[in-house]
Amino acid sequence: MFGIVRPCTHRLGERFKAEWMAHLCGLCLALRGDHGQFARIVTNYDGLLVSVLTDAQSAPAAGSRRTAGPCPLRGMRTASVANGEGARLAAAVSLVLASAKVRDHVADRDGLLARAPIAMAARKVARGWDRAGARTGASLGFDTAVLVDAVDRQAGIETLAGIGTPVLVVTEPTETATAAAFAHTAQLAGRPGNAPALAEAGRYFGRLAHLLDAVEDRAADAAAGAWNPLTATGTSLTEARRLCDDALHGIRLALREVEFTDAGLAHRLLVHELRTSVDRAFGTSSCGHGHAATNSTGQGGGPYVANPYAGSPQSGGNPYGSNPYAPGAPQAPSGPGMPPPMGPGGGGGGWGGLPPQRPRRGLLAGCAVAIGLFCTCQLCCAEHEGPWSRERKEPWCDAGDCCDGCDCCSNCCGDGGCCDGCCCDGCGCDC
Numbered sequence: 001m002f003g004i005v006r007p008c009t010h011r012l013g014e015r016f017k018a019e020w021m022a023h024l025c026g027l028c029l030a031l032r033g034d035h036g037q038f039a040r041i042v043t044n045y046d047g048l049l050v051s052v053l054t055d056a057q058s059a060p061a062a063g064s065r066r067t068a069g070p071c072p073l074r075g076m077r078t079a080s081v082a083n084g085e086g087a088r089l090a091a092a093v094s095l096v097l098a099s100a101k102v103r104d105h106v107a108d109r110d111g112l113l114a115r116a117p118i119a120m121a122a123r124k125v126a127r128g129w130d131r132a133g134a135r136t137g138a139s140l141g142f143d144t145a146v147l148v149d150a151v152d153r154q155a156g157i158e159t160l161a162g163i164g165t166p167v168l169v170v171t172e173p174t175e176t177a178t179a180a181a182f183a184h185t186a187q188l189a190g191r192p193g194n195a196p197a198l199a200e201a202g203r204y205f206g207r208l209a210h211l212l213d214a215v216e217d218r219a220a221d222a223a224a225g226a227w228n229p230l231t232a233t234g235t236s237l238t239e240a241r242r243l244c245d246d247a248l249h250g251i252r253l254a255l256r257e258v259e260f261t262d263a264g265l266a267h268r269l270l271v272h273e274l275r276t277s278v279d280r281a282f283g284t285s286s287c288g289h290g291h292a293a294t295n296s297t298g299q300g301g302g303p304y305v306a307n308p309y310a311g312s313p314q315s316g317g318n319p320y321g322s323n324p325y326a327p328g329a330p331q332a333p334s335g336p337g338m339p340p341p342m343g344p345g346g347g348g349g350g351w352g353g354l355p356p357q358r359p360r361r362g363l364l365a366g367c368a369v370a371i372g373l374f375c376t377c378q379l380c381c382a383e384h385e386g387p388w389s390r391e392r393k394e395p396w397c398d399a400g401d402c403c404d405g406c407d408c409c410s411n412c413c414g415d416g417g418c419c420d421g422c423c424c425d426g427c428g429c430d431c
Contacts (some may be wrong), residue, residue: 003045004212004281006258007273018080019265023048023090024066026082030091035132039095042129046209047094049269050181053198054086056266057189057259075385075393085188089140094183095133096144099126100151104392107155108226108253142184150177158227167243170229171210179207197257201270204247204254208274211240211247212281237282244278361388 007019027048030063031039055064066083070076103126106119113119130148137144140167149416161170165192186194214229215237215421221228251270260266361369366388387394 002045004209005045005049005269005273005278006277007269008276009274011273012268016265016268020048020052020269021074021413022065022080023051023082023087023265025071025074025079025416026087027051027069027090027094030087031094032109034088034136035095035129036089039091039132041127042094044094044098047090048204049266050090050093050185051082052266052269053182053185054084054089055082056263057186057191057194057261058086059261067108075373076369077385082099085140086185088136089142089181089184091258092133092136092140092142092144092366093147095129095136096147097150099129099133100147100154102126102129103151110226132273140184141187142181144370146180147177150174158229158232161229163232165233167205167211167229167233167235167240170233171207174210175203178209179203191259194258197254201251201254201258204250205270205274208244208247208251208278211244212277215240241278241282244282248275248278329336360390363388 007020009020012020024045028040028043031043046085058064064082064084065080065161068079068081070078102122106113106122106126109119113122130144133147134144144258157170157173179199179202182205183195183199186192186198209228218227218228218230220226223229229235230237234339251274255263255270360366369385370387385391
């Protein structure tokens with residue numbers, strides 16, 4: 001897993017966590033379905049944003065979700081996952097960008113890729129991913145050549161860049177690639193009028209992705225003597241933070257121009273969680289309830305990452321309205337086209353979707369599930385089903401933690417327990 005948007009599942013709350021997992025699993029299964037098991041290794045947190053944006057603009061339709069079988073990464077539970085063109089476009093984009101990442105590591109002779117036979121095999125895999133992504137993209141009307149061209153131009157731009165070169169010259173290829181991917185979600189959703197605004201949001205997102213990657217790798221690149229855009233262009237961390245904050249503001253403004261059917265998850269990821277990603281990269285955090293900024297040493301994470309509750313708790317507004325970006329839009333907990341919140345007996349593949357009682361597994365079946373949970377780190381890193389009891393179990397390594405200890409949870413919930421995102425939903429978001 002890689003990507004800059006790595007939300008804490010407790011900040012998302014049950015409803016958004018179920019939706020986020022649906023898109024993540026949908027991307028993974030789309031990669032497997034179109035390109036084979038090995039392609040699933042390119043599943044990443046940022047790629048699923050393409051699926052999220054497509055879904056957010058689309059009217060509810062039959063076949064947009066399907067039930068996936070048990071998976072070790074879900075604690076051997078079935079789940080409702082995203083199915084359709086958005087997930088396939090996310091898969092195509094993920095393949096091409098992963099191919100670029102591999103070629104970049106080969107060019108830098110990183111680790112084992114410094115050895116000629118391994119570098120040759122890696123280049124062959126990258127070429128295969130390029131072709132596979134192009135095939136899937138073409139079937140969806142998306143020309144991945146714009147992504148490949150951006151990758152090819154990146155190397156030349158980095159070669160010419162030096163002290164005094166604006167860092168935005170270096171980030172331009174990434175901005176162009178993500179703008180094209182975001183804009184095409186409007187075509188898939190049947191809302192071509194959204195394309196310009198989504199292209200603008202994608203351009204800013206690409207800028208953020210490039211800058212945050214440079215910030216996080218700055219020390220390691222300096223130690224290894226590797227090329228880093230901030231070091232090479234003489235860009236200070238203060239200037240990088242200013243550019244990141246400008247990009248965050250640009251995304252919020254661009255999303256206000258997009259006509260969404262259900263903007264909830266897109267709003268949470270691209271407004272609130274993206275702000276958290278910036279705070280995490282620069283070692284700062286803030287709480288939406290007005291607490292002063294503090295230093296942060298944690299790393300964020302999703303449900304598949306160790307310690308998913310670490311990182312800065314970023315509060316946001318109530319994104320449940322049909323379109324929270326429109327000026328004067330009401331901020332209601334439900335709206336047209338909105339599924340009901342998750343709860344006991346609810347759908348969406350979350351814990352609420354489980355029957356109240358399920359038969360216990362036998363000794364051998366339970367042992368097999370326990371081994372699978374242990375080998376995939378689910379016992380310590382994610383909520384999971386008890387191997388024998390099939391009851392909901394908290395992860396070992398972070399049971400009882402909530403939002404990295406932010407006291408807004410106790411203020412909101414009153415008992416200090418996990419608030420399932422309520423402390424992020426009631427702080428009066430102005431976007």
